Amino acid sequence: MKILIVEDEKDLANILKKGFEEHSFVADISNDGEEGLYMAETYSYDAIILDIMLPGIDGIEILSQLRKKHIDVPVLMLTAKGEVKDRIAGLEKGADDYIPKPFDFQELVARVKSAIRRNTGKPSPLIVISNLVVDTNTHTAQRGGTDIPLSAKEYSILEYLASHKNRVISRTELIEHVYETDFDLDSNVIDVYINFLRNKIDKGFKNKLIHTVRGAGYILKETE
Amino acid sequence: MKLFLKSIKGRLFLWIFIVVSLILITSGVLVYYEVKNVVVSSVDEVLHSDMQIFTGLLHVKRGKVEFEFSDIISGDYTIPLSGHYYKIIINNNVFAASPSLVDNTYDIASGRLESFDQKNKISIYASKGPGNEPIRVMRQDLTMFGIPVTMFAARSMAESFSMLNRLMIFFIFSIPATIIIIGIVSVLIAKRSLSPLDKFSSDISNITHRNLSNRIETLGQSAELQGLSESFNQMLDRLERAFEAEKRIVSDASHELKTPVAVIRSNCDVTLAKERPAGEYIDALQKIRNTSAHMGKIVTDMLLLARLDSGSVAFAEFSPVKLSECANNAVALVNVLAQDRGVEINMSVDEEIWVNGNKEQLTEAFLNMLENAVNYNKANGSVDIHITKAGGKAVLSFADTGSGISKADLSRIFDRFFRSEETRSKAGSGLGLSIAKTIIEAHSGEIKVKSQPGIGSIFTLILPQLPED
Structure with missing residues (x-):
């Protein structure tokens, strides 16, 4: 999962990025409003953490611009303004959640995950495909009741595919959602990770779940 | 009755x-x-x-x-x-x-x-x-x-x-009747001409801190009430501005304090989430230390400002103060910082000038000016302090060789918590110039600023000088 953190306080943005990365997220940072808006409009994110008090354009304005352009990415407002009035204003403009500073980091992660789940229409943190279970809370996967050890990147790719199961995901989309934006990467890396995942998930099972769609990408689905 | x-x-x-x-x-x-x-x-x-x-x-x-x-x-x-x-x-x-x-x-x-x-x-x-x-x-x-x-x-x-009796009877009845009629009419006229006052007073009592932007209708009022309404509206304008400023300061202060708390909290949360190599703990502690130092500066400055706002700069407690002495003290306090940054501080005193004031607070004001001049200076730059008289007033100027202030920011630099794009990343509470301004104004003085981006800024403090006797 890839998130954008728009926060002018660099120390805060950096520690959030570090923390989210340790939760298998990929995070881009923007320290001012205009850049933040540009990034949110240009790249595809699974969620945006948006500070309200920003130099340039403020968070509320960024949010309403995004919603005006029908960019429906989940937005979590992060702000020092804790007044109920401000929180309502944020939610009315289309924010998915409102987190007053200072916050508990684990709670922030949980709320980001929950916002993403709600957005993809999957209220449960467990994604089940046949006998494969992906737990987006603990970042673990099981197949047939057996834990599958996964590296952080492998898990990220699996989670993205599982969150969009039964849909073909291109290599580019996968890269966009599991790597930082300015990460210059050969899309073959994805093929390598897909191979690792196949070995761990499908090996030894009769019904394969990860499929290659020639010329399009990959799909995670049950075979009939 | x-x-x-x-x-x-x-x-x-x-x-x-x-x-x-x-x-x-x-x-x-x-x-x-x-x-x-x-x-x-x-x-x-x-x-x-x-x-x-x-x-x-x-x-x-x-x-x-x-x-x-x-x-x-x-x-x-x-x-x-x-x-x-x-x-x-x-x-x-x-x-x-x-x-x-x-x-x-x-x-x-x-x-x-x-x-x-x-x-x-x-x-x-x-x-x-x-x-x-x-x-x-x-x-x-x-x-x-x-x-x-x-x-x-x-x-x-x-x-x-x-005939005379008839005249008297006429008077005995007509005079009280006339008095009663005039009395009633006068009450009615008084009531009618004073009725706008009742409306005025109910209008005023309807204004609270929640609808401070409401104004009293001035059109169609009698001349006296119109004047009163206008003065009242002007008072409301001033109140509203003060109230808004106060609200903004509280909101700014909460932002300025909550954000560093969030930085500290998040550093702790993330770092404590799992076992890490020692270096990462050190990094996190460094961040926390720096952030809390920054917070400490903000809290100190906010408390100082609050004290100044509450009127602790009492004119009654003023005493004759030698400007060069305050300036020298301020230079001594900022010297280590200046040496760290390789900034040279020069001071020239045309003549000794005494002003009526509070020595500690004037030193505080000069120190804030100097800290800015040093902090936002270029490496190996300089700060020139000049004490002189002009137009019967004491004039003290701080000229730096820093990055200067953009035109857009110039009008806002004395606002509380205002920090320009360039200074955001640096340490500072965003209150230094507000503090200096508050102190100088409490001394019946004023601060002026001239700046050329890329060349430097000159802050001029003008204070009434103590009459020589």
Whole structure:
């Protein structure tokens, strides 16, 4: 999962990025409003953490611009303004959640995950495909009741595919959602990770779940 | 009732009531007596001419006094109790009397003596006539043909008095009625002309801190109230601005404090989430230390500002302060920082200037100016402090070789928590210039700034100097 953190306080943005990365997220940072808006409009994110008090354009304005352009990415407002009035204003403009500073980091992660789940229409943190279970809370996967050890990147790719199961995901989309934006990467890396995942998930099972769609990408689905 | 008389309405009514009553009653009384005078003196004139006629009718014929008969003494004088009477007494005997008297021995001059004319021996009496009617009687004593003659002429006053009575009755009823009507009208007028005041007061009482942007309607008001409303609205403008500024400061302060708390908290949360190599703990602790130091600076500055705002810079406690001494102290305090950054501080003093003020606070103000000048200077730059006099005032300037301030930011640099894009990343509370400004203004001074981006800024502090004696 890839998130954008728009926060002018660099120390805060950096520690959030570090923390989210340790939760298998990929995070881009923007320290001012205009850049933040540009990034949110240009790249595809699974969620945006948006500070309200920003130099340039403020968070509320960024949010309403995004919603005006029908960019429906989940937005979590992060702000020092804790007044109920401000929180309502944020939610009315289309924010998915409102987190007053200072916050508990684990709670922030949980709320980001929950916002993403709600957005993809999957209220449960467990994604089940046949006998494969992906737990987006603990970042673990099981197949047939057996834990599958996964590296952080492998898990990220699996989670993205599982969150969009039964849909073909291109290599580019996968890269966009599991790597930082300015990460210059050969899309073959994805093929390598897909191979690792196949070995761990499908090996030894009769019904394969990860499929290659020639010329399009990959799909995670049950075979009939 | 007590309340009514305390109100403007009540007082207006009371004054109008008293004044109108006094005027009407006095003029009623004056008119009554004036009319009475006119009536009485016209009767007296008639009696005078009667008397002359009667005198002219007295003759001596063949050694005998005779009262000539004439048309003049016929008519009314012959009708009994007609109110026209005369009587002539010679040698204490009734010589002639009008038949209207009925009984010619009736003493018509038995009443009160009203006036007496010594020279002409004329007296006037207010008396009762034979028909018990009020009469006015003129008596003249004269000597005719060597014989003492006393003549009386009288006229009834019944008609005149009844006219005067009617006048009095008219006044007795009309004056109180007029007073009551004027009283009611004055209350109504007062009520009507003061009714905008009630609206005004309810308008004012409806304004609270929640709707401080509401204003009182000034259009269509009377001139006095319009002035009042306008002044009131101006006061509301000032209040609203102060209130908004206060609100913004609280909101800014909460942002300025909550964000570093969030940084500290998140560093702790993330770092403690799992076992890490020692280096990462050190990094996190460094971040936390720096952030809390920054917070500490903000808290100190905020508390200082709050103290300044609450008026602790008391003019009464001011004493003569030597400007160069404050400046020297400030330089000493900022020296380590300046050496770290390789910034050179020069000071030139044209002449020693004393001002009336608080030494510590002036030093604080200068220190804030100097810290900015050093912090935002270029490496190996300089700060020039210049103390001089201009236009009878003390002038102290800080010129730096820093990055300068953009035009857009220039008007906002004294705002609390304002930090330009360039200075955001650096340490600082965003309150230093606000503190300096508050202190200088409490000393009846002002701060001016000139800046050229890329070249540097000059901050000039102007203070009233202490008169030399």
